[in-house]
């Protein structure tokens with residue numbers, strides 16, 4: 001074989017491999033969090049998931065889990081050392097155990113008119129979402145899921161017909177108007193909005209360390225049809241809510257930082273992964289380090305039937321950050 005032919009064949013093989021390795025269907029995307037305006041200086045760069053995907057040449061199809069605003073490494077490190085200081089000052093006896101923290105939940109149902117198809121979802125779906133949260137944060141036995149300190153209690157529902165709010169996406173004037181009008185309670189109260197932000201988004205959330213800088217914007221927003229029994233197959237089992245509340249309690253995506261050793265999700269028992277996983281790719285192993293990708297984790301982007309757990313490390317992180325910033 002001549003060298004020229006060998007090079008040509010090698011290039012052809014690489015092209016074929018790249019074609020095979022590029023997922024054809026991407027469905028999830030969330031928008032994590034409108035960052036508080038008061039915290040802008042502290043968050044010099046934010047990179048949307050969409051931008052990350054485009055940079056990799058990946059395409060979107062239906063729903064993206066979460067258009068999360070990633071923190072840049074410097075900002076994340078500042079919060080991380082504050083968390084470590086906080087933890088170092090606590091005695092082990094202060095750490096809350098399974099089911100010891102009850103979070104009050106207000107739902108804000110935004111619709112564009114009467115009926116489920118206009119976003120006016122039923123009280124039954126809201127109660128089902130609470131049940132999904134309670135089951136997810138308790139963890140199913142025998143699955144390796146953590147039984148976290150958190151349980152959820154429905155304390156109020158508002159219903160608003162407003163087309164601009166129904167279509168409000170992250171970091172928009174409509175989102176600020178909606179939340180300013182409806183936000184209830186303090187740092188320890190979960191405000192859970194449902195609407196139809198468009199842009200293939202399933203939801204977004206604010207982090208605990210952003211509360212003080214912009215309390216009115218605190219909370220999670222989920223696509224109305226992602227709640228249990230909604231029409232958004234395969235994202236209609238309520239795990240968009242589970243995922244967004246995970247952010248609200250301080251978790252990052254399992255793929256944050258890719259395969260980097262230091263800057264990642266700051267959770268030791270979630271194996272690193274190079275990028276979000278979609279669908280339910282069993283055995284996916286995108287980083288050379290030990291452990292297959294945590295596709296079953298609520299903080300990845302896989303389908304609702306695929307994700308079923310938080311880890312012990314994630315539970316501990318939520319336990320600490322929820323106390324540190326939310327007084328929960």
Ligand SMILES: [Ca+2]
Pocket residue numbers: 264265266267268269270271272
């Ligand atoms: Ca990890």
Ligand SMILES: [Ca+2]
Pocket residue numbers: 271272285286287288289290291292293
């Ligand atoms: Ca690995």
Ligand SMILES: [Zn+2]
Pocket residue numbers: 030031032065066067068243244247253
């Ligand atoms: Zn997310």
